[in-house]
Every structure is written in structure tokens, then in C-alpha cells.
Amino acid sequence: MGADSARIELTPIGIVAGAGDDVARQDWSRVRSEIRLREGLGAALFGLEEYSHVIVVAWLDRVPEALRGRMRAHPGGDERYPLQGALALRGGARPNPVAVTVCRLRGVDGDTLRVEGLDLVDGTPVIDVKPYLPPYDAVPEATLPRWARG
Secondary structure (H helix, E strand, O other), X not given: OOOOOOOOOOOOOEEEEOOOOOOOOOOOOOOEEEEEEOOOHHHHHOOHHHOOEEEEEEEXXXXXXXXXXXXXXXXXXXXXXXXXXXXXXXOOOOOOOEEEEEEEEEEEEOOEEEEEOOOOOOOOEEEEEEEXXXXXXXXXXXXXXXXXXX
């Protein structure tokens, strides 16, 4: 089966709540919000409260279909930066609008995670949550293009 014919079906495990719906917000670092899991999934969070940070994978359901076909853009829409391919950017305008964010875990209460720094608006479907593991998830020697170092 080739990549063009493969079909993937995902069921969200929960939604973001309490963040507001300001998509244009620039500083998400202090935003406190919740991830409300489907009822009964709280058991899958067992042990997660011992981690300081989590990786949240979400589906950016508000990205217009037309933007999913955009192959190139300037980072942040700023023409001072060089044109980049959609898969060389972090934004949601990509073939599959998947978001991956590392944020602080403030607590686990039943089927709810309390987080800080999650850059997703209310109602965003959450696909997965994983513990952040610095030995595996941080790459200190990673490099960036010159334009992104700034």
C-alpha cells in the first residue's frame, strides 16, 4: 500500500478547555488550560503526574482546507524570512494539520490534565499525550537555519 492510498482514522482522546479561542495569541507560555479526556481514560494517565512536562499531539481542526494544500510560505507570514516548504514550518497550514507541543504538566485530576504553555485553543481535539523525556526528546546539538536563530 502506497502512502497516497493509505487511510488513517483517529478518534480524539479529549479536547482542550479553558485556554480561550484567541488563535492569534502570540505568547502562550503562561496560558493555563486543561485537556479533558473522554470519560474513563483517566486510568491511562496513571503515573503521568510524576513528570514535569508532557508532549501533546492535537488536530488543528480550524485550519481551512485551502491552507492544507499550501506547499510554501514565509515563517509566521513574515516576508523578511525566506520562503519555506510547508513541512519545513511549524504552523498548521500543512497537508495534515497536526500540532505537537511540549508543555508543563500542572496536575492530573481524574480524566483531566491541567497544563501550562499549551498553544491550542478551546475545543481543539487532542489525539495523544506522552511524557516528555529529556534524554530522548531534547537534542542539545540540533542546528537551525541562520534565519531561525534570531
